[in-house]
Amino acid sequence: MMSRFEASYLIETPLDPVKVAQVMAGEQSSGTFTRVHGETDELRARSRAEVLSVVDFGTSDTPSLPNAYLDRRSVAGPYRRARIRLAFPVANVGANLPTLAATAAGNLFDLGEVTGLRLESLSLPDAYRRAFDMPRQGLAGTRALTGVETGPLVGSIIKPNVGLSAEETGELVGQLCAAGLDFIKDDEICANPSHAPLAARVPAVMRRVRDHAERTGKKVMVAFNITDETDAMRRHADLVAREGGTCVMASLNWCGFSAIQTLRRSTDLALHGHRNGYGALSRAPLLGIGFQAYQVLWRLAGVDHMHVHGLKGKFAQEDAEVIESARDCVTPLSSSEDDRVMPAFSSGQWAGTVPATYAATGHADLLFMAGGGIMAHPDGPSAGVASIREAWEAVMAGEGLPEAAQRAPALAKALAFFGSGA
Template sequence: MNSEDQAFFAKADQIDLSEYVVLDYFFESSVEPTHAAAHLCQEQSTAQWKRVGVDEDMRPLHAAKVIDLVVECMPSQPCIPFMVEHWDRLWACRVKIAYPIRNIGRALPNLITAACGEGAFFSPGIHAIKLQDISFPPGYLEAQEGPKFGIAGLREWTGVHNRPLFFGVIKPNIGLAPEPFRDIAYESWLGGLDVAKDDELIFDTDWSPFDKRTRLLGEARLDAEQKTGKKCCYLANVTDEVDRLIPLHDIGVANGANMLMVNAMATGLSAVRMLRKHTEVPLVAHFDFIAPMTRSPYYGVHSRVITKLQRLAGFDAIIFAGMGARMKTTRGGVLADVKACTETLCALQREHTADAPCPIKPALPIPGGSQWAGSIESLYRDIGSTDFAIVPGRAVFGHPQGPKAGAASLHQGWEAIRSGVPLADYARDHEELRVSISHNH
């Protein structure tokens, strides 16, 4: 390694990791990996580290530094390269880079610029690069809000314990006036749905004004609580221009919406953090505008990183692409997002801080996409916990017997699992589940 490159390397025990965010990249390079990795650090930080004619060096304090580099395949040992036509001339590597917090402070846009900006994606000799993971020192996290409620707070808020939460997307999503929209939501609450939610494509429009919609559903929610003796939640979508988020929060909450959704990346994570400081109710993220940057296997940003950043921004629950053919996501990919919601965000640094717990609360993972009573069990087994939610649309609001029956079918599906009875057997005495099974086959 030449001495210029050496300035961008450090052993993990030679620098104070409490002052660095750790970025974990996969990359493929056409130049020798230590040189490629050093150049990557340079582009991300001290691109020019001294003035002309001045004896100075900004790198000791301000350079991003390679703390781990593993060559996964070399030109002579091809594995599964991205640039298939050049696989015999590329290295594939994993690199951990310690990025100085002093360069960027605590603001999310600054962190995103450092981790996913021009530097990372336009570094010489690197042709494919994907940010695979990110972790933080406890001190950095202590200065962040993170989820206001978290999983424990959400359970208290909804009164749901010892089972997954049942969200349902009110459908038809687009075009329905607030009154019939209210009516079907009300039916779903009577059937036991925990959270009736706006679709991500329903906004504040003239055919469904936010004020009127939240007022009608807020009233209906309280009626349903009276009737069922159970907490009912209405999750209203406040996605709009960022200077409307707080006004919509205030209108919605005053009207009785008791959870709010933001299409996170379409609106911007820093805007969510602003709303988080203000919110009185739990915040839920929807996963629009994430696939374009996460789904190339060797380029972009891993969805677990986006999930972690959403949690850092303050979401109490995060909907992401879940299991099933339509979501085009591997089991491993879904579980990576689940863990990004629930596990510590300071993995690497834990060794340095004597078991200090993560100061950021866990967020409730909600794998999205085409769920129904029959898909709960495999999800429950895969996640290995009841700390998740499902968010069906059609299984509740397209149930042939209506939304009340649709919601009931979810509870019956869970009861079957809890009792250890096969779904088909349990369905014999439970008509809503029986209809749901035949509707899904």
């Protein structure tokens, strides 16, 4: 039987969705809008995508997107909405991640037949998944590198985002290590600035990390933002490794699949995938890429951590989307290997968002990052970290936060301070 991968879509069209599905299948495989010279029946049987299903789910009186193609033909609504599943021959693509993305999405967003289209999910056969990169660290490796055997990894982000010198950044990291964090990361907009270049910042930070490890036996994981062009990222990763670091971070959307694949293959460091810019791809209900498909593609590039935002956070995503995204990260893509990646929760997180996070995920295989929830605690950063750990211990034991706060002073202060809207 021919090996195929599957993709599912939401579409909106004033035309027959069944016919549009056939257009989509042809456009992204062997054909175009009409049969062409050389497109034999044998070739089509071998390489054409197949429409697996078309399911209507409603109509709209107005189009989601403008469409000059339909306007020129005076085609108007109602606009039918449908879920479409297509299957593509693996042989059309091979182990080529950019081309896989171009096949599953590509020109589909520009089709004249649609007034909305969104790639929702991707499903790959085991053998095809294994042809791509695996995470080097994933869940188990990240736990081993940080020494956190159970429970969430508690992390924070270096703030101010930019402006600190290399030495000032190192001093701040030293303070955050002393506060009891497992994980510290750069902000996505601080990569290699002139006021704190990585050549100076990495040694300054790692000196504090090593000093803390010598004093306590705990080596904090720092995700250095090495976002850059490909060769520069490889050099930066080598510097981090030489200094004893364990993690690097890259802005996935702006580096691109090929750069992240090259970085992955050149280092064993944990690769923290930051999704900034994903909102441009995802916030419109009938345009772009849903997180399930998005995270499949980036996991094929070999990332170890993926951002999912946070519950009751400062960003626009609904909690249900955050929850589903976190579940996607810990759902294996392969039935034969552990290729799960660690979901990274952030944005407006503090001890009070822990119960909802645990209730939604049902596990603690995650990175729980808080900025203000740690740094703004009235008793200082150490108490901020303690309040989050106390909250996680409580919910994992089936206890409510108010009850736990009676014997957990840091948690009690956090609930009183942040819970009042301060």
